[in-house]
Amino acid sequence: MLIRLDTSRVLIELERHSPKTVLIVAPDGLLKMAYELASTLEARNVEVVVSGEACYGACDLKEDAAEAIKADMILHIGHGLRESRAGKKTCFIVAEDDVEFNKVIEKAVQSLKQFSKIGLYTITQHLHKLSEVKAFFEKYGFKVETNDGGKLSYGQIIGCEFQPAYSVKDDVDAFVFLGQSRFHAVALMLSTGKPTYMLDPYLEEVIDVSPLAEDYWRRSLLAVYKARDAEKFGVIIGLREGQMKLHHVKRIREGLAKHGKSSILIAMRDISAERLNTFTWFDAFIQTACPRISIDGAGFNKPVLSTPQAYALLNLLEGKDIENFLRTPTWI
Numbered sequence: 001m002l003i004r005l006d007t008s009r010v011l012i013e014l015e016r017h018s019p020k021t022v023l024i025v026a027p028d029g030l031l032k033m034a035y036e037l038a039s040t041l042e043a044r045n046v047e048v049v050v051s052g053e054a055c056y057g058a059c060d061l062k063e064d065a066a067e068a069i070k071a072d073m074i075l076h077i078g079h080g081l082r083e084s085r086a087g088k089k090t091c092f093i094v095a096e097d098d099v100e101f102n103k104v105i106e107k108a109v110q111s112l113k114q115f116s117k118i119g120l121y122t123i124t125q126h127l128h129k130l131s132e133v134k135a136f137f138e139k140y141g142f143k144v145e146t147n148d149g150g151k152l153s154y155g156q157i158i159g160c161e162f163q164p165a166y167s168v169k170d171d172v173d174a175f176v177f178l179g180q181s182r183f184h185a186v187a188l189m190l191s192t193g194k195p196t197y198m199l200d201p202y203l204e205e206v207i208d209v210s211p212l213a214e215d216y217w218r219r220s221l222l223a224v225y226k227a228r229d230a231e232k233f234g235v236i237i238g239l240r241e242g243q244m245k246l247h248h249v250k251r252i253r254e255g256l257a258k259h260g261k262s263s264i265l266i267a268m269r270d271i272s273a274e275r276l277n278t279f280t281w282f283d284a285f286i287q288t289a290c291p292r293i294s295i296d297g298a299g300f301n302k303p304v305l306s307t308p309q310a311y312a313l314l315n316l317l318e319g320k321d322i323e324n325f326l327r328t329p330t331w332i
């Protein structure tokens with residue numbers, strides 16, 4: 001496995017903007033690559049600061065950090081959206097994984113033979129393989145659907161947005177997810193309601209994620225029902241720029257108040273069981289920052305609802321049906 005960084009794009013951005021100071025942002029797995037890129041840029045007389053904070057996705061821009069250290073540009077490597085720029089200073093730099101899917105596709109053909117029409121989706125690091133994989137499946141007689149949508153590229157999903165896949169769900173029998181992220185594969189199934197298979201090219205495994213998706217769904221639903229009996233809520237505002245959803249906070253608090261529930265706002269950058277355990281006086285929490293924290297999360301002693309779970313709770317309090325509340329093109 002080799003990760004390739006789009007260094008040509010980096011050089012183009014440097015020529016275009018002539019920054020004096022650059023902030024490099026990367027997920028943990030790419031920090032060594034960030035260090036190597038920093039050395040390259042320093043050799044070109046550009047001052048570089050590598051962010052040592054965790055980076056959870058394209059929503060985690062770090063523009064406030066760039067302002068604090070007076071950086072002229074942010075190179076955000078490893079995440080991306082359809083638009084290559086975001087905020088005032090952020091430039092997304094693609095990091096492509098050259099792993100091959102041929103062997104795992106050959107295995108998948110047998111698992112998928114009950115389906116004739118499949119949807120094909122992946123995450124940023126494998127997008128460059130999409131056309132090749134699509135042609136491979138078509139050679140075996142499958143009709144393959146892929147689309148773009150919202151702020152996502154053709155064939156792309158992220159952990160909270162699934163518009164490209166959701167738009168073709170009625171045209172396919174099942175979805176195929178390329179990659180090793182079980183959460184993304186599970187989220188794809190929960191969002192669309194269609195059977196989903198994860199093709200892991202590293203272990204060459206084909207995984208039907210239905211049992212795991214059912215487990216996630218049960219836990220997400222149970223948290224909503226547990227929160228129904230709560231009286232005091234901590235409503236968390238995410239301080240990471242792309243996660244600051246104040247409109248949801250306002251609507252959710254109004255809904256809680258309508259049903260006699262009290263709530264207090266909490267502002268947090270990192271939401272963890274350890275931090276929430278200090279707020280012993282709340283019966284439950286609602287966080288509007290990142291749905292994965294709640295849906296994929298474990299270890300919380302009290303209900304910690306994501307945005308879609310919070311709206312499901314409000315519907316439950318209204319006596320409405322909350323079946324399939326995660327079956328939606330976006331969870332934010």
